Amino acid sequence: MKRSTHKSLFSLLAVAGSLFIASALTSCHSSDSKAETKETTEAPAPTEVFALQRGKLASSLQIPGELVAFRDVDMYAKVSGFIKSLHADVGSEVKKGQLLALAEAPELNAQQASAQSKLKAQEALYIASKASYDRVFEASKLTGAVSKNDIDQALARRNADMAQLEAAKASYREVSDLKKYLEIRAPYDGIISVRNVSTGAYVGPSGKGSELPLFVLTEQRRLRLVISVPEAYTGYINLNNEVSFSVKAFPDQKFTGKVKRQSGALDKRLRSERVEVDVTNDNKKLLPGMIAEVNIPLPTKDNTFIVPKSAVVNSSTGVFVIRITNQKAEWVPVKKGLEADNKVEIFGDLKEGDQLITESTEEIRNGSPIASVKKTA
Known part of the structure; x- marks a missing residue:
């Protein structure tokens, strides 16, 4: 009876051991199969590239400017005398040749x-x-x-x-x-913006009575919008280009003017060129001295290479794009131009149709092999 019980227990242990070994073998086989499947599915994704093309990029420059009177003159007395009568005051609109003041001597x-x-x-x-x-x-x-x-x-x-x-x-x-x-007359049409004399005051060409001008005559119907264009953008500014601007007094309105004068030289301190825009101001809403926010359109003059910003790498060694040549990465140094809408102009040793990597990084080393590519529009 005892011997039979021992035989049964031994048989059960043998069966359990066989089942454990079979399960372990099955588990190992399954793990190897999963690893092989994982290695197969994690093949490197193809590198996205695009064909380099020429295009035109339009951008704009936002800079501050100042409105100044088209003409603004200080009027002094030519001879010594006393003001006998005044015929204009601050805010008076006057015509050319109109009598402003009469002196007596x-x-x-x-x-x-x-x-x-x-x-x-x-x-x-x-x-x-x-x-x-x-x-x-x-x-x-x-x-x-x-x-x-x-x-x-x-x-x-x-x-x-x-x-x-x-x-x-x-x-x-x-x-x-x-x-x-002795007759002080207006040299042109304008508005009296300053008056410094009263009836009976002594005026003269020198000494007491000549420290301040009798009047300041301002031409208000035409204004000059003076802006300083940075050196990098001077090549995009041309005569008769139209610009738009706004002022704080009328933030919801846009005003326009045309470029009429360029200094032709850079300010040595600011490294910028003085540009003057003529502004018509018939309604006299704009005032000399106002600060304007100017929007200058900067269209490219010639067809240039336009690429996504992501295709350009800015590194400590320089600025470059990555071109695919014979299934290898090639770093091509470039210079950047205008930027707009996530696109940028580039200039370098490139030709139309070159295959460039869309998402360039320094991790793609110069000369490294590129196994597969995916062309994008």
């Missing part, structure tokens, strides 16, 4: 009266010497009546008096012109 009236009396006296002397010369000249037609010397002296007196008469006329005109400067 009593000493000029005296100088004009003295010049006028001298002129009349000189006219009388000239009339007398001319009449004397005419008589002598007529008498000289009779043989032996008048000597040649008498004729020459009469002619010299007449010429001298005529010269003195011209000098007297010039003196009189000088005083008359000075009196005209």
Whole structure:
């Protein structure tokens, strides 16, 4: 009975051991099969490439600018005097030649009266010497009546008096012109932006009364938008290019103007070129002195190579793209141009149709093999 029980227990242990060994073998076979499957499915993905093409990239430059008056002049008195009357004030719109202020200078009236009396006296002397010369000249037609010397002296007196008469006329005109400067008139159409005098104030060309201008006349219907274009973008700016801008006073409005003047030289300190844009301001909403946010379109002039930004690698060794040549990676140094919409201009030893890697990184070493590629549009 005991022997039979021992035999049964031994048989059960043998069966259990066989089952364990079979299970282990099956597990090992299954693991090997999974590993083989995993290795098969994790084959390297093909490298995405695209064919290099030429195109045109349009971008824009956002820079600040300042609005200044097209013409802005300080008006001073030419002669000394006192303001007799004012005919314009701050904010007055005036026309060219309009009287702004009238000054008075009593000493000029005296100088004009003295010049006028001298002129009349000189006219009388000239009339007398001319009449004397005419008589002598007529008498000289009779043989032996008048000597040649008498004729020459009469002619010299007449010429001298005529010269003195011209000098007297010039003196009189000088005083008359000075009196005209007592009338302060507008040199062009504009608006009075500053007034520094009142009725009775002393004004003059020098000394007290000339520290500040009488008026500042500003042309407001035309403005200059002055901007400083950085050196890298000067090649994209041309005369008559249209630009748009906005100001803080009217943030929801866009204003436009055309490039009319370029300095043609770079500011030595800022390394930028002064550019002036003419702006029409008939409604006078814009004011000189306003700061503007300027948008300058920068279209490329010629067809250049355009690539995605992801195709360009910026590394410590330089800027480059990766070209596929004979199934190997080739680093090609390039220079970047304009950037817009995740695209960038590049310049380098490239030709149209070159196969470039779309997602370039430094991990793709120069000369490393590229097993397979996937072309993208």
